[in-house]
Structure formats: C-alpha cells, structure tokens
Amino acid sequence: MKKAASVASQIFIERGRQVFQMDDYMSLIRGGHNFSVISTATRDIYSHYMKADLIINSDKRSYEMHADELDKNGLIIYNSDEIDNAEGIGVPFYSEAKKFPAKNLLYGVGAVAILACSIGISKNDLNEIIKREYPHFVEDNISFANFIYDYVFPKLNNKFEIENGDKKRPILTGNQSIAFGAIAGGLDVYFGYPMTPASSILHTLASQTDKFGLAIVHPENEIAVINMAIGSAFAGAKAMVGSSGGGFALMSEGFSLAGMTEAPVLCVLSMRPGPATGVPTYTEQGDLNFALNVGHGEFLRIVACPCSVKEAFYLSAEMLDLVWKFQTPGILLTEKHLSESSMTVDINMENTKWAEPKYHKNGNYKRYLDTEDGISPLLFPPSKNVIKWNSYEHDELGITTENPELITKMHNKRYKKDMHIIDFLKQLKTVNVYGNGGPLIFTYGSTTMSVLEALHYGDIEATIIQPIYLRPFPVWELERYKDEPVITIELSKMGQFTSLLKEKANIKSKNLINKYDGRPFDPIELAKKIKEVI
Amino acid sequence: MKKAASVASQIFIERGRQVFQMDDYMSLIRGGHNFSVISTATRDIYSHYMKADLIINSDKRSYEMHADELDKNGLIIYNSDEIDNAEGIGVPFYSEAKKFPAKNLLYGVGAVAILACSIGISKNDLNEIIKREYPHFVEDNISFANFIYDYVFPKLNNKFEIENGDKKRPILTGNQSIAFGAIAGGLDVYFGYPMTPASSILHTLASQTDKFGLAIVHPENEIAVINMAIGSAFAGAKAMVGSSGGGFALMSEGFSLAGMTEAPVLCVLSMRPGPATGVPTYTEQGDLNFALNVGHGEFLRIVACPCSVKEAFYLSAEMLDLVWKFQTPGILLTEKHLSESSMTVDINMENTKWAEPKYHKNGNYKRYLDTEDGISPLLFPPSKNVIKWNSYEHDELGITTENPELITKMHNKRYKKDMHIIDFLKQLKTVNVYGNGGPLIFTYGSTTMSVLEALHYGDIEATIIQPIYLRPFPVWELERYKDEPVITIELSKMGQFTSLLKEKANIKSKNLINKYDGRPFDPIELAKKIKEVI
C-alpha cells in the first residue's frame, strides 16, 4: 500500500499541489493492517487528516477500522468480494485480480486507478502513470487498472475536482531530508545499525555512496557505531550516526567519550514510543529528557529538533557545522512522525551550512590547547605533529592526568565553550514563531506541524512558539513569555517539554494537551482540544 | 599504605574512638603516589582533615607533597635515607628495612609503630597488634617495629595524648556498608563487572556468598549485568547491580527495559570524575542528571543518595524494598568519596527494611493487571499460571500490542504508581536536616559529611538540608525554603544539584560552592569558603 500511496502523492505533485503523506504500519513484514493517509492542498500543508474524502480498502478489516473516518461528502471504496452491501462503493478487487498471475500486487494499482478516476485523470494519463511506476507486469497492471477505472467511473468520475497548484515540488520523507541535508552540509561517513524509525537514513545514504563518495557502514552494533564515528572524526571525517531510543541508549557511553575527547559527532535520535522496545513503528516524544542528559559526567552537547521535513534538511547541515565548530557531540532529535512521513518541500540549497572547524595553522600542536574560547584548533593525521585525543582527563597535549589543578583547568576549558555556543546561537534562528496574536501555544518537533494544521483547520488565531534548539535552551528568545499563560502541546505522557519550559525558561503551562498512544495528532481532533482550552 | 592505615584506624577504634579514613590513590597497581588520611575523635566525625597532627612519609615525593599539610603543632616523619635534614623527624626506614627479606612490606609496619609510640601505646601492645594484623614474617615485623619505636621514642613518646572514646565500633567502607545493607534488606543475587569505585561491592559480596547463600556473578560486560539482573527479578530474586558512570551508561537500554517490564532492579552508581574514563580513582558528583534521566522512553524510577557510610546501609535496604514495592528500577547514587572511605558506624539492624512486594494471591493471573494503584501483584515461575513480562508495549497479560487505547492505558497504569510512591515516601525520611538556625546550606551525598565537619571545625551556625531522595524529589519537605536565600555545595562544575533545586523546588542558590578537581572538600578549606559567603 505504501507504493500506491507514493504514486498517489506523485499524481498530486504533478498537478503542482502540496502533499502530506503519513504511513501507518505495524511491526511486521507482510499482511497485518497498514494504511497511508494522503492530504493535499494548494497551500503549505502540515499534516494528514484522518477524516478523508476518499477511502480505499482492500479488505474487510480495513473497512471496519476506517469507515467512520469518512468525511460527510466523502466516498469509501470497499472490496465487494469480502463484504456485501456496505455503505460506499463495492469493487470486486479479488475476483478481478485473481485472473492475473501477480494477483497480490494488484490492489495498489487498483487504488491508483480509483484515485485517478475520482480526480478526473483520463484513462490515457493513468496508463502512462502505471507504465512509469509499475514496470513489472505492465500489461496486466494496465488491464486491471482499466477494469477498475471503468467499474467506478459511473459513480466517481471527477467527483473530487481539484485545482492545480503553483508548481511541481519534490517530495521527501523526513529521513531522506536529514540524509540529504547532511550530505549538503559536508557529511563524509555514516555509521548506523538498523532500527525503526531511523533505518531509512542508513538506507538512503547507502544508496548514495558512489555518487557522493560517502563511506556508509552498518557494523555489529550501536556501540561500534558511535565509537567508529568518533574514530572517524579523529581522522577528520564529518561523521553522523542514527538510531532510535534503544540503540541510542547503547551509545550513551560513547556519547560521553565524544564529550571528553571533544569529538564532533552528530547523532540522529528518532523517537518511537518507549520505554524499551515499546511500539517500534509508531510515534512519541518520550526521549527528550534522555537526549538532554545522556552520558555520564559533565560535558556540553547541542540538541535540536526540526518541526518539518524542510527544516530537517537545513538543521542537519547546521548541526553538523555546530558540532564541528564547537567540537562537542550533538543530537538531532526527531520522531517517527517526521522521519517517515512524506512532504512536498521547497529547498534552496544555497541556504545550507557547510561544516567548517577551526584548524591548527602552524607550529607545535596541542590537541587540547586552552584557548580563550575553549576551542582548540584541529589537526588530523597524517601529521608531523603528534595528535592525541584522550578519554581520561588529560593535559593540553592529551596525556592522561590525575592532577587536581589540571582536572579543574580542563573542566573549565571544555565548559568555556558554552558561552560561545550561546553567543553563536543568538545569531541563528533558534525559535520559530508562527502567527502573532491570540493565545500562546508552545510545542516542538513534528507536533508543530499538527498544531499549524489544526489552527488552519479550526480557523483559530494563536501564536505558536517552537524552540528548534533544546540545548542550549534559547531562553534569550523566550524571556518575554515568562509571565504569560501558555498552552503546551506534545506527544508525551509526562509532559517533558512542558517541564523543560518551566525549568529552564520559567514558562508555566496552564494547559497541557498531550497524547501518547503512538499516533500523531489529527488536526481536526487537535483543533477541538485547543478550542476547549482557549 | 592502605593496610597500615587500616591498622592505624583499628588502633583508634580499640580505644573507643571514632574514625574517618580517606584513601587517595592513583590509577595504577604499584608505586605512584598513594596516601591515606585518618582523622579520629571521640564524637561523630564526618571527614578526614588534610591538616594533620602526624604525617608519615616513606619517600621523598610524599614528603614534598605533604610537608605543608602539617598542623602547627604537628609532627612530620620522613625517610632519612632519602632526604637529609628536612623539617621533622628523620627515620632510616630504608637502611633498617633492607636487613629483612620482605623489605618492601615493612614501611607500613614502621608507620604503625610510629603512630603507636606517638599516642602512648606500649611496645607490648604494639607487638600484639602486629602479630594479629601482619601474620606473615611476624618476627621480622616485630623487630623492625621495635627498632622504629625505639628510634622515635625520645621525641614522640605519647606526644599526642588521646582520650579513650565511649565504645568500640565497627568500621566499614561505604561499599561494604552498601553490600551489607543490601544483604540485610534481602538481597539474593548481585551482578557486577569491575569498575572503580564500585568494584568493592562486587568483591565484598563475592566473599560472602556461602555465608549468605548469595549468587554473585561477574559476567562478560555491563549489558549482561543489567539484563541478567532483570532475568533474575523475573524469577523472583532480589537483584542488585553496581558500576560507575561508564559501565552504568552501558546499562541505559536495560534500565529502560526494567522500566517497561516493571522489573524491580536496584542499581548502584558510584560516581567518579567524568566524562568518559575521566579520573577513575577520584571523586565527583557529575552523574546526577544522567542518573535522573537515563533510559529512553517514559517510566518511573527512584533515585536516592546517602550522605554517610551509615546511611548507605539503611538506604540500600530501603531502596531494595522500594523497587520491589513499586516494581520499577532504582538507583542508589553515591561517589568514590563515600564508596571507598572508611568510617566507624553504629548500626541497628532492626531498623533495616526488608524487601516485600505485593504477591498474587489466587485465581487467574495477569502480570500487568491494571489495579487502582498501578501495582500489579507478582507471581514467579514455576507456576500453573502463565507469567509474561514484555519489553514491547503490552496488554495486561503481557502480550504485545500496537493498539492505541492499550498504549495509552498502559502508560497510565505505569505512571499511576508515581502518586503512590510519593505518598509512601512522605512517610519516610526523605530529607535530612542538621542544625536549626543560621543560613541554609543545601547539599547532598557524601558532600554532606564535608559540610557537617566544616561547620564543626569552623564553629559555624547553619542549617544543612540534604535531600536523600532525588527522584521523586521531596518537594513537600522543601516547600518552606522556597523564598529563602540559600547556599549550595556540591562536587560539580555545572552545579547540577543546584539546578535541580531550582527546577524542581524553586529554591534559588545565591552562592554555589563547588569543586571539581577529583578531591573531596577538606573541612578547613570548606569552612573558610562558607564563611566567605555568609
């Protein structure tokens, strides 16, 4: 069904429209209950809508689960070989499909045909689409599609007349956007061990190795992942890793090593419901506190969380730059909802950052030179100079120490960078603000998109404030909201983001709208909830 | 030297006095610079003092490093074979020792002889002590000791006349206290992988297996440690694990598993300076935030931190009880300074908690029964009932689920316990308050002892407030301090405890006294710093 959904999205895209596609699937390989929701508009669209104009099911279970999600002017298509006489339009998917050898593969093609018919795409155009998108069994696919098209034509023809949009845009998943953003920002090597919902960063990058000269490695476990990445950084490579909570937890010790050695390593942490294995293919924002505090001992880190597929692109590059500028580990925090949803995007690559550290120029080299801003210039092997990075407390040359004065000095050296990171961030966009007027809504990550769409849907006037950076927390931007009553919205039982606002910025939530069932907010539902509290 | 120090402590103990012994050693096996400081009093004594009455060095380096730590009425003993004509009393340790075969082992015996002489212990009594404490080469030890005794007698005889104390007390290190406390509280199995400064919990327990019927296992790594402990809890055993920051970081994923499966597992985290390998044999309080937030996903945890060797005993048992009562993982947080310092203690075992969970009585069993307080009764195999613990989100029986209502319900079930934990803690001592009057000083862990001793030494009137529990944070006890100006004292560069107070209890520090050079506070130094700010 995912394939059919992406073809459907493509159809809208070709008409210049914007698309948001959310894929809901269970943790299994075949069968089970999977579905995709595509929403489209001629404006920026930030969320799928569970209330649908057109629902296509190929089995009974789907019908039963989704029948009540139909909009009042909508149409539901069901498999008349599995259900008789239901509300909606029955189509004999199975009995028609079984005439062909690849019968299981045909449902998707049928769904595409139904969509095409419903938005007034001609049979000719449909056949072109099928040829391009389903190169195997083209003939069979076309005859099946045409049968379905003709079958539903009487009731469906151009039922949902849609306008064309302004231009054709690329569509990306959040993970593709992170991968491409990192490439644009200077990525050299990526280490990853598969874990939903981060795996597709690994997969996307693995498919691009030759083109971009990347080294992409899937090693024995996540501990190898982070430690290899640190080794690569030592040798001068811009390294990134990615995982979800469980795999990231295994990197905790290595993350601390990056803190001590001042290794620039960027970690993508894509959240799914936890704790432990949790609910692998669904979404939640439950790892925030862990990300902010992971690793033993005291060291700096930069944590940022993008709100959209587009922001994910720029932010990956920006974070890569930051971790290299300040030589400290960073976390790009995101969620399944962003990682695996697809959106049309407008990206201007020229606005992307390019990772550029402070290099050692000449003369004797001290890896941990205690400079004014705490940033020691970098040098990479091979070099006549000796370059020593050290996991023990060390002196400026990187030799182990137990000396109390040196311990203090090096703590101070590393910590000094904090001020400079903050100064630097003050020049960047660290908080997004949408709208001006109405109640204040604080949210973060991909939940921001749900809120944006809810405000649009519900025609609600409100100001959304979304911190992009979570550590250092941009208190300088948030100061002004200190005494205002605010609403917070997040996907967390405990309200971790709400606590963060209070603890770091003294912003007190009077209403927390939260959800923790693994599903993102639906804009209609969310609009209702927001209206209840304002 | 550690042996000599413990014999010296024993000498004071036999005279009914109280003792605090701090061992300072480098991360190496032989040689290097190691020393022990013993302080004694006829009252409760909470810290060693770096300013000493009697300093005994056996080499030049020690002399140079410690000569300025002598109290104005004190005496320093040096090795006249290595230094001529220094201040203090020269003793020809080396030239005398080399007459004996075990020459390297004799310096300690010599130090004991010097101490004995200086506090007026007779040569006879000294010889008895040596026979008991140094059973190898007794003859040689005695003749060496007598030589030294006679040598220093003219200048030293009973120079430090000391009173006898009230009674003979046992002396324990913090780690022994944790080990014995856990045994008293019901421990069955312990898993540990060596890591300073937690290793001696493993060693202490390993030496007690037969006596107490314990299973003590040192497996392949810390990941095995935590996961084996969870397996043991499943089978009904009271399990504990221990490590320092790096090893504990490796347990992050397993810690989250304990959260999801609601496995009662107690983890001892003994801090040393970090990040990464840091400074293995020294002390710091830099893992607080990590302990409070370790593990991905949202789940409850209990974190407590003892202030003294004695409190460590009761708290280990209490924490074992709590994790079993509430079926959630717990952390007993401590530091090298507590783990490896020795103190005389008065322990009344009858006051120790005994871990006792809620058991399933009869009828059908549901591992994750959603009860009113969120606590599902426990049952262990073998059993006719099927008992399923699950790392995935699950239903009440423990079968995996992806259903949104069930995900919400189980999040709620687990979280419900929070209220009950808090209610229960409200009946326990969660905050220690010492003194009443004067400025308010907030501190925690073994730093509390440094503060207590500093107040005593400096004759400072102040009230010390020490939260024993750090999660849930006992805000109910701290409410009253909200608008008071307070001083905070901790061994952390970033002031993690100070932030915690502000973030959770709205208590604002006007003065943070911190230190992060790997060494504990010295009471004299600390008294001075406190005086500066009050």
Next chain:
Amino acid sequence: MNTLDTYAENTWCPGCGNFGILNAFKKAIVKLEEKGINREYIVISAGIGCHAKIFDYLNISGLYSLHGRDIATIQGMKIANPELNVITFSGDGNAMGEGLAHTIFAAKRNFDMTLILHNNGVYALTTGQYTPLSEKGWKGPSTPKGSVEEPLNALAIMLEAGATFIARGFPGKQAHLTDIMVKAIEHKGFSFIEILQPTVAYNDTWQFYRENTEILEKEPKSFDEAMKNVKRKDKLPIGIFYRIKKPTFHEELYGNWNPVRNRISREKRFQLLKQYLT
C-alpha cells in the same frame, strides 16, 4: 491441559519458516511433559525480530527481551532459580550480531540453557539487511551493492567457544527438529540449535534446503569430526553434531543451592552480619 496457544494474532508472512519452528517446539513441549519435564518449569525468552514473535504465540511464561539481550535475560532467570529450564529464541541478527558476546560467553561457561537460533540470513523485521550469517554479496537496504563481509559459521564459533551441545535442524523436517529440541532441552549445559529458517519475504530457501539438507547418519564422535561436519558446504548436514558432559555454570557457582528457594531468613542474616556490624 492448557493449550500452548495464545490469543495473539499471528503476523508472520504466510509460508514463513517460523511456523514450522513454532509447531516443532509445541510438539517438543508435549514430549518433554511425557518425560516429566513440566511446562511450568520451562521459561522462555526471545530477542526482537520476526523470530521473537514466537514469544507472544506460546502460552508459556517468560520475558520478551531486547534485541540481542535474551541470552543474558535467560541466564539471569536460571541463576536465580536453577530448577527452571530456560530456553531462548534468537534471530541470527540477534544472537550472532547484537548479542554475540552473550552467546559466546554462555557457551564458554557451559550455561545450562537452550538457544534456538532462527537463522534466516537476514534482519527480517527491520526489512532485510545482511546479518553476520548472510553470505557475502547480500543485497539489503544497508548494502545495496552487496555486503562485503564473509559470514560467520555460527556452529563453528559455538564449538570453539565451548558449547556442549550443537545441532542443526530444518522446519521442513518436523519430527527430526522436534527430536533435536527435546534433546537440547534435556541436555544439561549449553545447547545450541541452528535452525535453517526460510523467510519467504527475503530469501525463500524452502526449496534449496529441501534439496541440500541431509540428516546426519551418525552423531560425530569427536570435536574435530563435529567441526568438519558443521563446516560442510556440499550438503548441509542436520542433526546433533556434538554432545558432551561438562559441569554447568550454576552448579560450579553454588552447587545444589537455589537462591530463591533457599533464601536465608532475615533473622539469620542479622545474626551473621553481627560479625561485621558490632
């Protein structure tokens, strides 16, 4: 007798080799009960992956563990209560990748447990990446140009590490597989069964295994003979390759003791602690 099934919906692909493993295991349980090993005394664990879903489908007590950690979990259970028979279901990614160290050490210490390895040659549940046992050249999403590593031979590594019971089975040979399972569970010590598990979604090896497996005629008599057999490539022998008696970990650790059954009372502990506390 309770059924061995649960109400959990089975979400394996139709035709998956895991069904055959589940069935053989259920038959093995019945056989074991006939031999006096009651199912109450059997506890299971599982990693994370397609293989691990067997945990939900079996009405037997246990702990559904983390990816790679089931091998540690199960040892913890037995250490706490040695009267339990502990069995874990592990994937090839699970036991030979993420959990490799635990697997090797379990063998090394001759831990009294059974590890059932569902070797399907892929990380199936995460969509088909190469595993430590995949042949070089495997094209999965993390290695689109083909994996560049030679596979490990799981059985050879286990032999070298000290496993005392080594076998290989195939779900296409149900009775044979059931019999191996029964013997592995009966074995006192570390028993390891590699199951050649077809995964129809990624690597449908049913036909290949049907044609290329061969039941061992005789159980090899020595380590070297066993080693030779587990490395055969012309045919894939199935059966028991190696079986020796050696003291097990928990026996060596605490003899006949049982930490939870024989727990020493609070009073007795206090009495014994006096020595240190007064």
Next chain:
Amino acid sequence: MNTLDTYAENTWCPGCGNFGILNAFKKAIVKLEEKGINREYIVISAGIGCHAKIFDYLNISGLYSLHGRDIATIQGMKIANPELNVITFSGDGNAMGEGLAHTIFAAKRNFDMTLILHNNGVYALTTGQYTPLSEKGWKGPSTPKGSVEEPLNALAIMLEAGATFIARGFPGKQAHLTDIMVKAIEHKGFSFIEILQPTVAYNDTWQFYRENTEILEKEPKSFDEAMKNVKRKDKLPIGIFYRIKKPTFHEELYGNWNPVRNRISREKRFQLLKQYLT
C-alpha cells in the same frame, strides 16, 4: 627524528611485561620507517587497563579509547582515511571481554588493522579479577573461590572468525616479538598478535613462559595446522601461525576511494542533489 617517548610518568610495576611490549613496539616503528612506513601514517588506540597506558608513553598520534572500544575506534579512523596504518593495544579483558564482539567482527570483515593483545590473564588495573582468558580456578576478588569458567582460546576464536594474520609473541624474546609486530603491521588485513604478558603483581609468569614457550620452526601452511598449533598445551608456540591474503573491508567497501582526501566539493554535492530536491 623525534623520540618515540613522551614525558608521561611510567606507572607500570617494575618488572611488568608491558615494558617489553613497549620496547619491541618502538623497535618495530623504527624498522617500519626503514621500510618506508612513516610514523606519521601510524595511528594508535588503546582500551583501558594497564596495557593501555602504553598510549601515554608513545609519542604517536591516536585516540585513547574506552574499555573494549579501541577496536571500534581504530576502525573508524581507517574508514575515514585508509592511508593510515591503524594499530590498537588491547588487554585480554578489553579485547576478549568487554570488546569481544568488535574483535570478532574486525576479524570477520578482515579489517586492515593490527590488534596487539596484552594477554596477562587478569583484569590488572582493576585489581586482578579473572578474564575471559584466565584459567579456570583463578582466584581474584570477584571469584575468591576460583573462577568457574573455562578460558577462551583467543587465537582459535580469531582463526574461526576469519582473521588473516595470527601470531603469538613473548616480551622475553624481543627481536622475535619486534619482527612479528613489523610483519603484522605490514600485513594487509586483520592481524592479531597475542602477547604472553607477565604481570608481576598478579601472576608472575616470566619463568613459566621462558621455560614453556617455543619459537615455531616453520610457519604452518594451512588453517588446520595453524589451529592445531594455537591449541598446543605441552609447549606454547610463539611466532606467526597463519597468514593469508584476502580483500580487506575498506577496499571492498569503496575501492581506492578515500573519504577525507577525496571529499566531494560543496558545489558538486549541490549539483548532484538537484535530482532529489527539484
């Protein structure tokens, strides 16, 4: 030529076998330089333990890693820049305990690196606990009644895992050890040297090794012969047991590419990304 020493104070016990390893290694570096492998191109790592202190004593670039992780660290370096010669110093607790999985996988993927194993049979720096290579019965503080596990045979496991260069040395035989080091570092692929390292503090095996080691007369010619030799117990053979040519990981991964040297420019990246972004 700069000296190979640093100003770090040496804190090994007098008489420790590590001195001999350090000396042999310094000599090996000099020999390698004679052969054209410049020390600038050599980077080292080390675990945590007594063995690892060698990191501070060698004036060579590198990263002092975590306990057990040096084997991963060093691979990361080489992947980033394959023109580096990467060598790690690992303890037996380090490479065969905490880091075992990394060690096995490095061998499996024939990673072009050298692992120098300081096998002293104990966790020395943490005060003498048994390691995966300690003989059964070792009385350390975690096993006061004696460890209950059989040791692994490091070399046998490495052979089985796919290492392409296997050797054993003894610091008492300096020239021999130096020569092995040189050859191991020259070897393209995964080279593993087990060094029988006396630790005078816990297990003074100087005498024992002097009497029981025996220089291999001839390099074994096959895997089986190598395996037989690494398992000998009557005498402990030292020398090179096994050496074969096989493609290395980084070559298989990206051929002659060098990720940091050949980094593709920003402009070129933009141009190539257009395909996805417009």
